[in-house]
Structures are given as C-alpha cells and as structure tokens.
C-alpha cells in the first residue's frame with residue numbers, strides 16, 4: 001500500500017509551508033502586539049489565503065474552499081509543526097459553528113459565525129451538570145418561555161473557559177412533561193448578565209480551567225434558540241460529533257511520541273541515557289506499536305471522509321485508542337523524569353519535552369482527555385453495541 005501523498009498534494013504542502021515561513025511568527029512591529037492580537041492577524045491572513053475556515057462561506061467570514069479532506073489534513077499537519085494558530089479561543093469555532101451551519105437560521109449564521117471565527121465572540125459549552133454527564137439527556141437546567149424571552153434556572157459544571165466566555169451554548173429542559181430526549185432545547189445565552197454566576201473549580205494541576213456556572217433567572221431571546229423547541233437533543237448530536245473528531249487525533253499522538261523519544265534520549269537512568277535501558281526500550285516499542293496502528297486507523301477514517309462515507313465506529317475507536325496511548329505516554333514520561341516530577345509544577349500543555357513539568361501536565365491531562373467528550377467507558381459501550389452488535393447497555397436502557 002502506498003501511503004504517500006500525490007505530487008499535486010505535495011505541491012500544495014510546499015505552498016502551505018511557504019505561506020507559514022512568510023507569515024508565522026509575526027515579525028517587526030507586529031511582533032510587539034499581544035499574542036491574541038498576533039494570532040488574530042495571522043488567522044485573518046490564513047483565511048484570506050484559503051487555509052482556515054475552509055468549509056465556511058465568505059459571507060460568514062470563512063474562506064469558502066471546495067471540500068478537500070487531504071488539503072485539510074496537510075494544513076493541520078504543517079500548522080501544527082509550525083505551532084501556528086488554527087482556531088480562536090473557546091468552543092465556538094470547533095463545536096458551535098458547525099452546529100449552526102447544520103441547524104442555525106440564516107440570521108443566526110450571519111450574526112454569530114463571523115465574530116466567532118475572528119475570536120471576537122468567545123463561547124463555552126454548557127452541557128454537563130452535576131447529575132448529567134454521560135447520561136446527558138437527563139439535564140435538569142430549566143428554560144421557561146416568559147413573554148418573548150426564555151428564563152433559565154439551574155447549574156452547569158465542568159464548563160471549560162466559562163470565565164473568559166462571552167456566551168454559552170447550552171442544553172436546557174424546556175418541555176418538562178415530554179419524554180427525556182424530547183424535552184430539551186439548545187440555546188445560546190449571554191454570559192455577561194446578572195443571572196449568571198461563574199465559580200472556577202481548582203484542578204489537581206493547580207489551574208482553574210473549568211468552572212461551575214449557576215443560572216438564576218438568566219435570560220435569552222427567542223432568536224437564540226438553535227433548531228426547534230424540544231429538538232435540542234438532535235442539535236446537540238452534531239456538536240458532539242465534532243468534539244469526538246477533535247480529541248485524540250493521530251497526528252497529535254505521533255508528535256507526542258517523538259517528544260517522548262527525545263526525553264528518553266536526553267534523560268539519565270543509572271548513568272546512561274534512558275533509551276539504552278532494556279525496560280524503557282520495551283515500553284517505548286510497545287507504545288510505538290500502538291502509535292503506528294493508531295496512525296493507520298486514522299488513515300481509515302481519513303479515507304472514509306475523503307470518499308464522503310460514514311466512518312462509523314472508527315471515530316469512536318480512534319478517540320478511545322488515542323486517549324489510551326496518551327495515558328501510556330504520560331506515565332512513561334513521568335517515570336522517566338522520576339523524582340523531578342514530584343516537585344515540578346505542571347507546565348504549559350505541549351511545552352518543552354525536556355522540562356519535567358511538561359510530563360506532569362501530560363500525565364494529568366491524559367486522564368482528563370479520557371473523560372472529556374465522552375468517557376472511555378462510554379466509547380467502549382458504543383463500540384460494543386454498534387461495531388460488535390452486543391446487547392445494549394443495561395444502565396442506558398433502564399434510564400430511558
């Protein structure tokens with residue numbers, strides 16, 4: 001099997017590389033701008049050149065390029081290597097925007113997509129509640145139509161980036177008498193209003209990346225209902241599809257493996273580089289086997305996408321496997337930095353692999369990745385039921 005890209009695509013890769021060499025990082029006077037401003041300028045140029053927001057029409061602020069999965073992959077690969085910014089902050093560009101493209105009204109698309117893609121309007125995702133995570137359809141936060149406004153009461157939790165967000169897209173129970181899945185609506189709600197209280201949660205890394213969000217008579221207008229009233233469950237499915245696609249991708253896993261090998265070459269174990277130790281080599285070899293299989297499984301998903309076929313449970317399998325490998329690598333990295341990991345503060349995600357803290361972050365973060373966007377157990381249930389044809393999960397059946 002020849003897995004190389006064709007000449008046409010290699011030429012495209014050279015074009016992307018040349019664009020990056022000319023445009024990122026910014027230089028001269030522009031390098032003095034804040035990082036957020038630099039990223040916004042770069043993104044505007046990348047959209048102008050047709051590299052970002054490709055699936056979005058120009059009238060909504062995108063670059064309106066013909067769908068080409070391989071070009072999309074090349075862009076992600078080269079932007080990743082150059083550490084150039086892809087999407088603006090928040091969950092808006094990756095989750096809400098595709099959902100609006102599928103279910104939003106024309107007015108919503110024109111009002112919300114352009115500022116979200118520019119990073120001027122930042123969204124967080126309000127799905128999980130204290131009693132509703134895996135069993136998301138049991139959400140209890142209520143939305144009641146009073147006059148021409150929806151009034152919202154309840155609590156969300158684990159809301160990433162809620163402190164920084166201008167708005168939240170969220171699931172609320174709007175039809176209390178309807179069956180579980182049919183009683184939910186999908187809203188966009190202003191976070192900067194008196195009825196919204198954001199309380200940061202302290203994580204084991206010391207960060208407060210996510211929050212509890214309390215709604216006490218918060219309000220949103222009827223034009224912020226996405227899809228029809230009571231059909232929020234269907235609308236939310238498209239958001240989750242995009243979330244699963246973004247977690248645990250094969251390229252990120254392969255890059256992390258390279259960093260792990262770099263660490264093993266540079267850290268000492270009993271007076272010699274750790275990579276010369278038989279046990280370390282065995283563990284690295286085992287991980288590399290998973291990394292390569294995951295890459296090929298990624299190609300299966302890519303082939304389906306390129307042929308516009310539904311990849312089915314492959315997406316779920318890739319999420320599960322990708323996060324499992326992330327855990328194995330985090331554990332080996334932490335073992336290699338040894339006692340240094342006990343005192344090192346967690347550092348920036350994806351930071352210098354030779355800094356102990358980056359493996360503390362990877363180790364802790366790998367556990368979070370196995371929960372975010374649907375836990376590993378839930379992925380196993382989906383694979384069991386949809387790919388292997390096993391009977392439905394008893395707990396899920398009895399909570400319908």
Ligand SMILES: Cc1cc2nc3c(=O)[nH]c(=O)nc-3n(C[C@H](O)[C@H](O)[C@H](O)COP(=O)(O)OP(=O)(O)OC[C@H]3O[C@@H](n4cnc5c(N)ncnc54)[C@H](O)[C@@H]3O)c2cc1C
Nearest residue numbers: 125126127128133134158159160368371372373375377395
């Ligand atoms: C880093 C991170 C960021 C997040 N960001 C957001 C965000 O921005 N917005 C948001 O809304 N949510 C967010 N979440 C929350 C995330 O979606 C939930 O944590 C996740 O859906 C699991 O829900 P839960 O925490 O309530 O756990 P539970 O659903 O209570 O699960 C607890 C345990 O039981 C297992 N379990 C549950 N049901 C079953 C079953 N049927 N079969 C087998 N095992 C089962 C689970 O696998 C898990 O091990 C984030 C989570 C993380 C880790």
